[in-house]
Every structure is written in structure tokens, then in C-alpha cells.
Amino acid sequence: MNERIFRILLIKKIPNPEERALLESIKDLGLKELPKVKIYNVYYLSGPISKATATKIAKKYFCDPVVETYEVTELSGQKNLLGPKSIEIIYKPGVMDPEAEHIAKALDEWGYPGLLVKTAKVYQFISNISNEKIYYIARNLLYNPLIQEIANQHSRSYFVRFSPKPEKSFKVNYIEILDKSLNELVELSRKHLWALNRDELKTIQEYYRKLKRNPTDIEIETFAQTWSEHCKHKTFQAKIIYKNGSKVEIIDSLFKSYIKKVTYELNKPWCLSVFEDNSGVIEFNKDYGISFKVETHNHPSALEPYGGASTGIGGVIRDCLGTGLGSKPIANTDVFCFAPPDLPAKEIPPDVLHPRRIIKGVVYGVRDYGNRMGIPTVCGAVAFDKRYLGNPLVYCGTIGLIPKSKLKKKIIPGDLIVLIGGRTGRDGIHGVTFASLELESSRFEVLSQAVQIGNPIEEKKITDLMLEARDQNLFNATTDCGGGGLSSAIGELARCGAVVELDKVPLKYHGLSYTEIWISESQERMILFVPPKKLAAFLKLAQLHNVEATVIGKLTDNKKLVLKYYGKIVGELDLEFLHHGLPQKTLIALSPKNKFKAKKQKRSKTLNYNQEILFRLADYNIASKEWIVRQYDFEVQGRTVIKPFVGKDNDGPSDAVVLKPLPNEDKGLAISCGLAFEHGEEDCYWMAASAIDEALRNIVAVGADPNRVALLDNFSWGSPERPKTLGKLVNASRACYEIAKIYGTPFISGKDSLYNEYKTTQGKILQIPATLLISAIGVVPDIKKVTTLDFKAPNEAIYLIGEIKTSTQNNIREFNPYLSKKIFHALHNAITEGLITACHDVSEGGLAVALAEMCFSGAVGCEIYLERLIDQKFRKRLIDSDLEFNLLFLEYSTRFIVSVPPNKQTAFERKFRGVHWVLIGNTTTSSTLKIYGLYKNLIVNLNIDELKRVWATALTNALH
């Protein structure tokens, strides 16, 4: 029978909420007349089947008869199956379509093997609308030309089966480098997207000159992958010549001199694995450790937000699985930096997606991956700033639970290299070298293969298989296939030597070269080293979980990596040179002028404090992130004790979350983050210090023991080749060392994402603000002794703990970390002894916003007396209006507001001897936030329902 193509259209009999949502988005585009749109799901089946069979499949398996009908048509020739005002969006050939993959597999089981399935979506515009407008809507909302296209004229090209037979006749390609000049080598590197620099190219050339042969293509690609910024963190390992005025300092690796150093100096016995595995691991109890890793996926998310974010979260989950012999993912974190969602279209350069589209795509990507995997997304932050327009930041983290007995990998020659999970395609080739290049609009086409779509169910199956296999001791080591694909995974893990047979790797389609197989970054794959005698048991378990598992090589003991393709050696690498041959980079850093400019306080025109507070609550950086957070399942696995939303109606913003990792133990785990980015020419030292302080404040506020907190650093920076940008990185790293040392909080893992800038078609460079994310993880001694921010009852005392600053003349971010440490410990003691009923850190929006959040979260009002914040001799001076304003709204480090029941005030005050605190007011039976000013006059009088409404709706209305 001939190959025929059928199109199954599912037609909803009931209103489709997706259509209403699309109309909202069209409204945001600024179209005056809103069209009427119908949306249909389309499934193509291609294969040797009859129309009767296609119809049977549609009726029996696809259609939900309660709410749908269906239509089956055969695709023949160029006939247009759509009405005049319809467009159909379809994935480009070769782009992963997980839905189609799952359906094809199911059909195979149901007796219809070998069908090619493809999904598409039809948008039918019913009202009068010009084609021009339809295409405008499509371009802005319905598809991304990097991965999808409009399929108005149906061509059979979508259904071409890739060549059925592998191409066994191939030639080993050698790259001529021995006689090339350095400039010619640089040109070669550019052409092949190796992203290798002059020194590196020269080192490779010298190495091969000694070997008296040219490298093969696969060898040089392996260097490009292994020595990429992404895999080797060359900037953090570089020698830096740091110039500060006339002073010159040589820093031998930021990583060794600062980040790693603090961990080694603190030498905490509860740090079980730091900076050596795929995640950092701390001790949880005598049997278990907790792993944590945070990654960025910025560049892919700028190009294809949904795919970029979903493969970002997918990647970090695999890091968790690749920790020790497999850590069980128990929570995800996510932190984003975007341009504001309501930025006018005219401010968006061509080739840059509108921030609203990026936000939605990223959130849906994280949601669909995390939720489908059954991992609660519990903790995060979102920052909005125009400078993230061309280059949004997407941080994804995964926390895992791992038995201490499963922490060590064993590398044993003779073990088999087993590849599990998804098949290998051309996806993501050069993803890691891409991460080391600035985004440039003209390169989008070339780099589009670096963009992928995730398949969470495949990864869920891998997780299930790995954890069972781990507990049955079926493998000795594992790592994930992430950046650099097999080349990085095997190259890194098989330090004893290995032979890899690339023709054994299962492919999505044939036609890949051996090099492409080696460096492909196809998602959802893991590498395991399985002892030969356990192979049968492992493969059986893999079958139970429907996971494809293939032996692709073997560990040897000669420290050589031998790559074979159909029996022929195509590459042979000395692992010693591959891992240690990389020349240390030397970079120049200039200390930025520490000319402190105060951050301009956002202020509405009138000096009406009521308006000021509402204005701030509606600021996207402060407003409720409910639109985002409720789309994540934060309850799955049943471990979430303090949820992202807390308070009387479960909608107040929690400072941090607390999990209960083990059902039989009342110990908890708190997770928080601190995110800081620079505001203009401000000192990056104190910016980084504030990020650490914020993470600590948040985690201590819910009840974590400050003696048992570990940190993760994630730097997102511009190009380190710019001496000033690098200077900022040096200052921030130094703060990480000094502040963490004082706080006693070791770093256990970290990652840097550099080259975050975007060059528009006009050649304008958009650099992101230097951004540091600090993630904190800490042990809560007893989950019954935790606090949340909501006021619990009237007539309780309200205290402000911490320093009081009254002016912005000095660097407002500067603080005394020794005092901060004292505060954290005193506060923790007070929480553990049950002296505090509510606790909230003071951050963005200052005292006024923090109080508002505590009131509306608990549905309890309060009265605050600002004059108590000013000491007597100060009070005699003339009070200017700025003073009152600053007391209400200034943002700076290490302050908390707490509520204390009257009978516990004495005990509470005793705890805070030597720490600055002020009794600033009390909770009330009324439902208002009342603040009395420095003249004892009522300056703020707001109903707490109104406060909540403004705070809850601002961002939700902007995103809907």
C-alpha cells in the first residue's frame, strides 16, 4: 500500500478557553477591532493506511465524544484544506514534537505500527480581518519561525521519512591545522562555531604537531566542547590582572581565590560534596544528604522561551539525577529576569520577542516540565528591568534527596557504557559553544538548531528507572548528557579511558555524521556505567519503565578516549591532555569607579503616603507573582510545609519555603533566594553582599538554622572581555568570599553565565545589568517551629530589628555583616523558642511595603509610630519631608519586622540584647494599616483589603 497522509481535525463542541485567552493577547497587541477566532488541534497520520483506518483511529482513540467531533481528510497534492481566513502552525521538519512521539508509540501498541504522526494547530479567523493582520497576529503570538512555520500550502515535505538506512560508507575527516597560521585557525574556529580562542588553537596545533598528524573533525570538536566556557568556566579559572587606580593585583582564578576558598576555609563537616559533582550536597540527617544545583538557560530562552525554559529545567533535573548515583528530585526553584510585560511595542527592536511573550513562554515551559515530572516548583523570584529586553535571564534549580551511601561514583575499567533515554538527533548541536557567544540577530538562523523542545515524560521515565536501578545497585556511576552531549558526559566521567562505538547510539533519524552523534545535545539522556554481570537485570528494569537502554561502549584503563564508527577509529584522544591541556586564560579587569549614585527612589508626584504605598504594591517587582506561581504544582510529593503562598487565605507572599523531606522525621528543609542586580554605577561588591544577605534573611525568617545554611552562586554577566565588566565580577566574587565567610555559609555549587548581551540589527549592544542570584538551602530543626509573615492576632507587639538608616547620601547597600550575623542568630533563637508569631524581612519597598504585606496576608491591621525610629537628639533637628519618606520606603540590608505576643515581650527583648530593635507599634482589631508620622500625625491610613487588591492584581492584569 502506498503512503497516504490523513489530517484529523478535532472540533470542540464547547467553548474553548484558549480562544478567549488568545483574544486577550490580541488586545494587548493593540488591535482595535478584535477578530473572532476558533482554534483546532490537528493530527496528521502518514503511512500505508486507508481512510477507513484513519477514521477509525480518530473516532476510537483521538476524539473525546463528550466534548468533541472530528473530521478526517486526505492530504493530496497541494490542495488547501483550510478556509480562506485560517492559518495552520506546524513544527518544522526535524524539530522535536513530543506529543507526536507519544501518540505514534501508543498507536504502535494499538496495532498501527510505523505511522508517522505530526501535530499542528489551526487558527480560524471568523470575522472580517485582513490577511495582513492575521499574519501580524501569527508572527507576534502564534508561532516562532525558529521552530515552526505557517503551513498554508500543504506540502508533503513535512512527512518525509528520513533515509531509512544508515550511511555506512563514510570517510574519516581530517582537519588541516598543522601548517595553518594562527589567523587561519581563528577563521576555521569561527566558521565551525568552535568558539576556541587563539591560545587554545595554538595549544591544540602544538599538540598535534607533536603527534605529527592532523586532528580528525571529531577530535577537534571534542576540544571545542570540553574547553568551552560553558563546560570549563574559563573566566572563573582565568588569571586576572586587576587594576584599581594605580594598584595592580593578580588574581589566580576567581573560583579558587574566592568561591571555593570560603567553603574550604569554613570546612563544615556537613558539606558532603562540593564543586565536584553535578550538584553540591549537604548533610540532612545521618542517612540522607540534600543536593542542590541551579543553572541558567538564558540564550535559548531569548530565542524560543518555551523550549529554552523547558530544556533548562530538564537539564538541571538531570544534574540532580547525575549527582552521586542519582539524587531524587524533590523540588525545583525558578528565578527570572525580564523586561516589563507592558513595554510599548515601539521600544522592542526587530528580532527581539516582546517581553510578555517571553514571560509567558518561559513560565509555560517551566510549568509543563516541572508539573509533568511531578516535582514541585516551590521557590523563586522575578525581577523586571528594561535592560533584560534582548537577553532575559532564566535560572532553574533542582533539589534532591540522596542516601549518603549513594554519593560516590565508582569508575571501574571493564564496566559497560550504557546510554538511556531519548534518541539522538541533530538537536542542540553547538549549544555550549553558542552559550559562549554574544547573541547577534544575524546569527539566529545558524544557531536555531541550538533550540530544542523538552520531553518531560521521557525524563520522568528515566528518573523512575534510575532510582530503582540505584537502589538495586545495578550501576557504578552516572552523569547526565547536557551541554556537549556524549562528548562531555563520557569525556568527563570516563577518566580511566573508554572505547565508544558511535554507530550503536540509537538515532531519531539517520543521516547524522559520527561527529554530530558525539556532540548532539538531544535532551533526556543519561550515561550509566553498568558492570557486565548486572547488564541483564538493568535492561529488564529499563523495559519495565519503557526506557530505551543501549550499550555504546566500555571503560578501559589506558586513559585514552577511543571513538569508533562501524569498526573504524574516527578519533583518539589523550584524556590527560583533554582535561588538563587547556591553557589558563589571562584577562584584564578594571575596577569600576566606585562613584556611588543613589538609586532614584520611585516616587509618585504628590507626597501622599497612601498613594505611595499603593504605587509600590503595584510595582511588578513587588506585586504578587500569583499569575506565575499558581501555574506550578507546588504541592506534588506532599512535602511542602511552608508554601509559596501563606496567610489566612493562602495568598500572602512567603519569604521562603519549607519542605519536610522525610515522612518520619520532623526535620525540615528551607529554601530561599536573593537576587540583586546593579542599578547604574553602583558598587558590585555591595550588590553581591545584598544578594547573600537577602537569601539569608529570607531563609532565617521562616525558621532555618543560620548555622546550617549553604549557598549557591549564579552569576549572569556581560562579556568578561570588557575590563570594566570583569572588574565588577571580581568585586562581586570578593564579596561572596568575605560576606559568606563572616556568615559562616559555605558555597556548595555555582555556575556562571557570561556574554549576556544582545546585538541588534543596527549594531546596538544591549548589555544586561550585572546580576547575581544567591540560592540558599538550610536545615530547619523542627517543622513545628516555623514562622510565616502574616500577622496572626490583634494586640501583639510589632518590632523592627536591625539598623535604621535615614538618608541615601551614602551607599545604602553597605552594611555591617558582623551585626547581621548577630541578628540572624538572635532571631533564630527567638523563633525556635516560640517567641515570635510572624516574621518578615524588609526588602523592596522598605518598611511600609513589608508592613502592608504582613497585614493583608494575615487579615490583621496594625498601628505604627514612626517617631519611635528616631532618637531624641535627632528629633530636635528640623525634620524634613525626606526623612519620613526614607523611613517608610528605603531598602537596605538585614532588617526584620516581627510580631510578639504581649506575654513574650520580655523574653523576646532579652534575646536581642546588643542588637538594635525598636518597638514600632502593635497589631489591632481594625482592618487598617495605620502609620503615624514624625509629628505624630496620621500619615498612612489604608484598608488592608484595598492593599491586597492592588498588590494581587497588578501583575496578573498585565499578563492575564
Added chain:
Amino acid sequence: MVKAGVLFTSGTNCDEETIYAFRLVGAQANRLYLKQLKENPKILLDYHILCLPGGFTYGDYLGAGKILANILKFYLKDILIEFYNRGNLILGICNGFQILVKAGLLPDFSFTEKTSLVTNDSNKFECRWVYLKVNPNSPCIFTKGLDFFSLPVAHAEGKFVVDNEHTLNKIIEKNLMVLTYTNKEGQYGNYPYNPNGSICNIAGICDPSGRVFGLMPHPERASLFYQYPLGTNLSEALGITIFKNAVYYVKKNL
């Protein structure tokens, strides 16, 4: 010993906490691999309770739960009928509920679809705690002793719909409507109290025997005190009652 099998396949993701909840109330519970069940359907008869837990089976492609519903309907029908006729229990939570309606096991065990669960009116995934009222006249054996309580929901396709008036009337007449979403006071409430736009605020239904029960909220995530939000005024972990009732029923009747 009461035995509960928690059906497990690609994309199942609430099996662990569901098994834990069954074990808390004294059942012997374990994963029941779909692959093994398909190879040897008879193993289902080793169990008294079949639980279809939450998750995204097969990615929820073709619609939530649809692929697994097809498998139950076309490939495991006989054994399910035998299991049911022996008086055993079937519980579907979230994705499990979606599967039960799409396979036609609910509302009447006819293997014909009469009801469905579709995309929430908000067009969004919704993770939130909801208030639930139990229909005191329902034959459902799982909700005995419960009146008004709180559970979390987490779904994108939870809007309960029916094929026609007749079906809805039957569901109401026969008291198959077990759980309804309410506001804090236990009264009728709109979004977000009804998180998805279900008709008649329906959160869970049973079959006429009361032995097959499906619900969108997650009782296994509200089985221990600490899982309840700290601020909630309903501080008892009442989700566990659903599992307790199932085990009690088996002990008494089977």
C-alpha cells in the same frame, strides 16, 4: 490484609505519596505496573483497591488521561469488570479521575463516555487549596463521616462537563455528585473557590454502587497535619479519611 495497587505507568507522579497514605491507614500498598498488568491482567485480582493516582500519564497528550483511558477501555475492560463485580474498590485522583471518566468507568461503569474533564475556564494550571462539601446522601463509601474539608487541587483540565442534561439529571438524582467546591463558609462560591468552572461546582463523583470514586483534589497531599497550610482554619488532616474509609470498607465487606 487489605491490598491496594497504585497503577503506575509513564508519567504517573503521585504514586509515592498515595502509597504512603494507604500504608498510613494499614493497607498493604504498592506500585502496580501497567506493563505487568497488560502482560498478565489476572494480577489485578490480587488487590482489593485499585487506585489511579495523579500525574500526567503519557504526557496527557490527546487530552488529559486520554491515552491511558483508551488502554483501560479497549485492552483491560474484561479484567476491570471482573474486578468490579467482585465488589472491589476503584479510586481515581486527579489524572486518575480524568482517566476514569474518559474510559467510561464513571459515572456508571458502562465503558461509554458520558462525562469529561476539560480545560479550566481560566485557561491555566491552578494549584490552590479548595474547600469541599460532601453530599451526605451520596452512596460513596470513600467519604463517609466527612462533611466539609479542605484539599489542594493542581490541574489544568479539571472542569467537569456532561454530554447532556439527561446525564446530569441522573448524576444529581442518584446522588453521584459526591464533592462540590464551596467558599470558606461552605456556601456556593465562584472562581477561585471553584477553580475550574465545573458545572454544579462538581469536584468528585462516584458510580451508583459508591465503590468507584473519582475526584480532582488530592487527598494524599492532605493526609498529615503538616501538609495543611499553616493559616487554614481547618487544621485536621482530613484527606486521610478517604483512604481510611476504603480500607475499613474492605475489611468489613471483602
